[in-house]
Amino acid sequence: MSTTDAHVVAQQTQPTEIGLPKDNKVLGLWIFLAGESAFFASLIGTYLGLHGATLHGPTAQSIFDLPLTTVATLILLTSSLTVVLGVQAMQRKDVRGMQIWLWVTALLGIFFLEFQGYEFFTFYNKGLTLHSSAFGSAFFTLTGFHGLHVLFGVFWILLLLFQSLKHGINEERTSKVFIASLYWHFVDVVWVVIFTLVYLAGKVG
Amino acid sequence: MAAIPERLAGIHHETRTYTGIWSWLASVDHKKIGIMYIVSALFFMAFGGAEALIVRLQLWQPNNHLVSAETFNQLFTMHGVTMIFLVAMPILIGFINAIVPLQIGARDVAFPRMNALSLWLFVFGGLFLYSSFLFGSMPDAGWFNYVPLSGAHYSPGVGIDFYDIGLQITGIGTLMTAINFLVTILNMRAPGMRLLRMPLFTWSALITMLLILFAFPPITVNLILQMFDRLFGANFFNIAGGGNALLWQNLFWIFGHPEVYIVILPAFGIISEIVPVFAKKVLFGYESMAMALSIIAFLSFMVWTHHMFADGLGPVVNSIFAITSMLIAVPTGIKIFNWLATLWGGRIHFKTAMMYALSFIPLFVIGGVSGVMLAMAPADLQYNDSYFVVAHFHYVLFGGTLMGALAGLYYWFPKIWGRVLNETLGKWNFWLVFIGFNVTFFPMHIVGLEGMPRRIATYSAGYGWTIWNQVSTVGAFILLVGMLILLYNLITTFMRKADAPGDPWDGRALEWATSSPAPEYNFAQTPLVRARDAFWVEKYEGDGTVPAAEPAGPIHMPSPSLAPIGIAFTLVLAGYGAVLHSAVIGGFFLLVTFWQIGRSLVAEDHGYHVTPQIGGGSQ
Amino acid sequence: MRWKQRGFRVTLPLLAVGAAVLLSGCGVSKQSALAPVGPVARAQLGMFWESLAIMTGIFVIVVAVFLYSLIRFRARKTDTGLPKQVHGNTTLEIAWTIIPIVLLVFLAIPTVHYAYAFGDVPPNAMKVDVVGHQFWWEFDYPGSGVTTANQVHIPVNTKVDFVLTSADVIHSFWVPRLGGKTDLIPGRVNNLWLESNQTGTFYGQCAQLCGAGHAYMKFTVLVQTQAAYDAWLQSMQHPTVSVTTPLEQAGMKLFSQDCATCHTIGGTAFNGKVGPNLTELMQRPTIAAGTLTNTPANLAQWLHNPPAVKPGALMPNLHLSQTQIQSLVAFLETLK
């Protein structure tokens, strides 16, 4: 049948060409993070749109405590490093090392949350609340959602940690740890953006 | 298609088997999930349609008092919300579920359990929305729910809370669908199925999922902000508290415009499948079709303020967004012309599926060109919020999305349910819907130009609107008859015995290379794709069978699970906690939800294996 | 198979009838964008016709090719083999990319031109402040101290800058025969300039969903000669209320107790700001933003139970007796 597309059939494909076992979960997480980026972009955009609406309450300039937040930022950044160390240990099949570094990571995450809790508490006492002004609403919602992400990450890492303590580690679990670490990095990166656009820029005015 | 479940040596995990209704509730099979999506969407369509009919009856004559103004606002709000979120999206996602894995020669989707979770979040989210009825106040601020009207001060009832939380619940499900299908399509294609060999329906699914991935987060944020305003007294949209009324509009339409392409691109995909099959001709301009989908998706994020031309944003903003909106006509036109060129010189068989697909072309062009008229910002000041806009979007949503979905229903019914729908009833169904549709919606252009605003519960005599409204109402009842015939056709066909051949239409893509309905493992052996139109090429230039890419053997299947439905259920219960302002109920069920999610995060499913019978599966 | 063609033979005339009705200008409708009386509405109608012509052209071409294909290339019993398979044609594909772009340029030029023309308020325009309320319109004439409701007076052949804002939710100011709409958004000030070249009454209506009373939020624009307009403004600035009969006096007394917290009446001490200003109420053709014509009987009906007359009305039912209502109506009748 000369009219049909013989030339298409001619471009045969070798079975080996495609179909390498790419890890669905890793790709899935990357895609999830793309969606998360859009989520935080919307929250940050909202904050930038409303941060001037302080009414008679505290302003960004008057209330932010940069040294405190800087310390919290450094803690979170360090936790990114420790989770890398954990994954590296895992790749060396050093389960003990992995577990230690995961512990440290989770602890740093908890420290960060404590800083944030303290910050929220002092702001609250100074009259900046979710309903004091649109600035307050936007600030607490943005940083609060970031905090929830950290909290979720801490639980996730602890969960995998306990699982590895109880059942050891296997191929599926290693990929889960790797994914949790990617998520953790993402949460850190978002914080760096928040730190820059909210705290640093807010202090400058 | 008997298959013998088999426990392989070395795998000690128990796989629970479920029967009866439980086999559906616990199913992680993309085909069953697809069926449940489609059936639920049709179920919700009966509600959305009934609401529309009451709206039409209320507008039958001036100063009508069939329903109160308050009820009227709830009716069109729920109609819009239902049709967009509970009908158009899920029916298309249903087809994507049922068909895309088959088209790419995959055994399943990347995350079968997450897929089930998406389904249940949609179903429960939709029921949750409708349950607002029991709480005495349904959403009533329009489907785009503008603030401050929807704020706590002007809408103190729980209706808007149901909107905020219900749409969040279904929205999370939709986002998970996006992740799932992006991974599935990118990672799980059969050997040889390069991106540029994928059927266009799969292409449209891929692009749609990208749109969802970036469009749903803004609406999720918007809904969260409003929830905070309403439940916790935050000030995002409260003007006195420094909030901004336009923030809602911006976040809504950054989502809302891509949303309308989310519900049209898969319909484009369906048309691109059906037209070549029934014209017996290869699709014209395959590459440019895929390219056009991508350009439309890209542009769709840059046009959102064309819904806000009357907001007084100034000539610069209006000009820029007017031009980007108009530009979308170019890639869309490419698609229209490619379909026409496919028809040209073909051999056209007028099956019901094809008639629906064909009707899509003129109807969508009417809706599309009126869209371009709306995009002329200074002229839109006359059209905006009038029935002209209502006419525009029903031409694209009904004439486009729904006609596409009905085409898909007739086309894939045999593949999904193993029976071919009755063609005689199909023709009646088609013509009544086609005529009813035009009679209902064409006059809305005119009445809109004559100054009738949308969303008015009634109008006075003497405006020249009465006659057109009556025509519309008559049309809506013709539509109803058409849809009832569809319902009858679906039910009677379903009661017949399943005797559809694997390939009833002389199909082109891989879904037709397996039996109808496809066995749970889709293909006994993963197919080897050697060309575009993978199955057609084998039929016309090969020996009629798709070669296998792997030796026959036991097939690994994921275990069914009740975890997804459990998670969705407790999340909805947490939603009731929020609506009822009960931190205890809300907090408790949120904790239960997260506890289940945690369990799923560490769970390891070893699944089970089936061995297809010799000769089963393929063909 | 013949079904398809017959069906289109039915629907095409239908579309044609639709177009014919459009072409006739639809003079019957008193709120039609197709019957402009000012430069803004005329420009918008011009854009409508230009774009409609282009769109009709596109539609006709698409449908012609479409119908021709359906008829010419329908499957026949005698067919054998497959039709010629065509994968694409670069020339064609370039053509149908370029031609739409060219057409869009013709649409984009007036779009940008008028976006600026309508966006820039003429500097010498007369100003009227418009405040949207659930569910009525407040019109203030800055500098003159005049405030009225639901009927706005403007002089003919004068550019008027409506300065739009809202007291509660979003509304939209739309008088189709004068020009397109602009929203009234709380926390924001929008400008919309319009002009009428014809005297008379033109009808407008709120176009943005604003609650239960949205359908009942209408207003009229009374376009007057400059002299008539000036005279009206004069009288509004110096309103006189002359209450003579005992019934009217009783009504006025009752008004001071029950109504004055919400309503202002020029020439009296009543200065409530919640509801519409009632100065010279009898000049308005309707009451309650177009819900009822302004007759004594309707006024009585309104006072009897406002939310029953107009869904969502924010004037409460004051549970007035029939005699109280009679006296109030008598008093309101004096507000000429």
Ligand code: HEA
């Ligand atoms: C499936 C859904 C869908 C689709 C596909 C579209 C497609 C388009 N829409 Fe529509 N639209 C809606 C759903 C959709 N819309 C909804 C629901 C609303 C109202 C929301 C609400 O307020 O409730 C709306 C409202 C809406 C508005 C706001 C009006 C207002 O409220 O004032 C505008 C304004 O620009 C607009 C424009 C467009 C344009 C330019 C396209 C283009 O994509 C159309 C492109 C297609 C064609 C043009 C036809 C084919 C092309 C050719 C044959 C080539 C040649 C053509 C030319 C050169 C013109 N739409």
Ligand code: HEA
């Ligand atoms: C896909 C989307 C979609 C669809 C299909 C429809 C379908 C219909 N719509 Fe619309 N509509 C919208 C989306 C849609 N709509 C949106 C988004 C709005 C804006 C809302 C807002 O302003 O907020 C709107 C608004 C809207 C209005 C304007 C209301 C107003 O502004 O006051 C009107 C008025 O007539 C209307 C009418 C109709 C009618 C008569 C149908 C008919 O076509 C319906 C026909 C369907 C049926 C009659 C169903 C019958 C089914 C059965 C009986 C069961 C059969 C069951 C099976 C097959 C399983 N719709």
Ligand code: CUA
């Ligand atoms: Cu005011 Cu609608």
Ligand SMILES: [Cu+2]
């Ligand atoms: Cu849009």
